[in-house]
Amino acid sequence: MNHDFHQRPLSAAEARVLGTLMEKARTVPDSYPLSLNSLQSGCNQKSSREPVMNLGEADITEALEGLRELSLVVEISGSRVPRFEHNFQRAAGVPEQSAVLLGLLMLRGPQTAAELRLNADRWYKFLDIGSVEAFLEELQERAEVKGGPLAVKLPRAPGAREQRWMHLLCGPVDTAAFASGAAAAPASSAADSALAERVETLEATVAELQAQLADLREQLGVSQPGQA
Known part of the structure; x- marks a missing residue:
């Protein structure tokens, strides 16, 4: 390592x-x-x-x-x-499941185990929330000889039902700031959640297509529209 x-x-x-x-x-x-x-x-x-x-x-x-x-x-x-x-x-010396969770935390900020399982769907299909929590706890209890913890469970925010997790790759986290933070937004209805998920999937697909198009232009030596 x-x-x-x-x-x-x-x-x-x-x-x-x-x-x-x-x-x-x-x-x-x-x-x-x-x-x-x-x-x-x-x-x-x-x-x-x-x-x-x-x-x-x-x-x-x-x-x-x-x-x-x-x-x-x-x-x-x-x-x-x-x-x-x-x-x-x-x-980092971590298994794939732990790497997936840390990657999601780096991209999307603090999340609950349930949110991580949902957001991980295109990366890795976790069997259940319990398996997500097990890998998160392993990251939190990681021994100092291996480099120390890579994730931390945040105190429950006011109004929130579940505790969120955060990565430690950018250094220690002020957990007290999260405990005294603003109340979490109320949970969306199932219909709102489904619509938001569809929109997010479409936006991600468009972003990926734009990246592939930029990559193709770069390989062909063609300038971006609007550039000299």
Whole structure:
């Protein structure tokens, strides 16, 4: 196992880049490893992201360099366009299920075990919420000799029924701030939830198609519309 990974917390941009590579490796394997254009589109997409970010090419290049130093990202040579893939599981020394949960937490922010199971559907199909909780607890109780905990269970927020989980890849979390935070929004109706899920799926599909189109333009040497 590579212990460089545990030397420092990730920046917000590094976490977004890493999480996006982990997502696209599972959801659009035909487009993976990702070019810089595709990676930028994935990092900045408005669906399945919390918070929504607007990272420039320089931000992503800097994040990639930092992740490569930690052995979390590898640049693939042999293609005219540089491509990048993550090395998270090997560097962190965690099983696939734990990597999936950490990737989702990096991309979507704090979530309950039930939300994680639902959001993981395109990445990995967990048998039940209990199995999600078991892997989360394993991440929370991870021994110091292995690098210490990678996730934490947050105190129950006012008005919330379930406790949420958060990753620790960007450093320690002020759990007290979450405990005294604003009350959670009331649960949506089943119809609202189903509609939101359909819209999110469509937005993610459009974002992936846009990334593939940008990738194709890059390979063909065709400029983006509106560019000289």
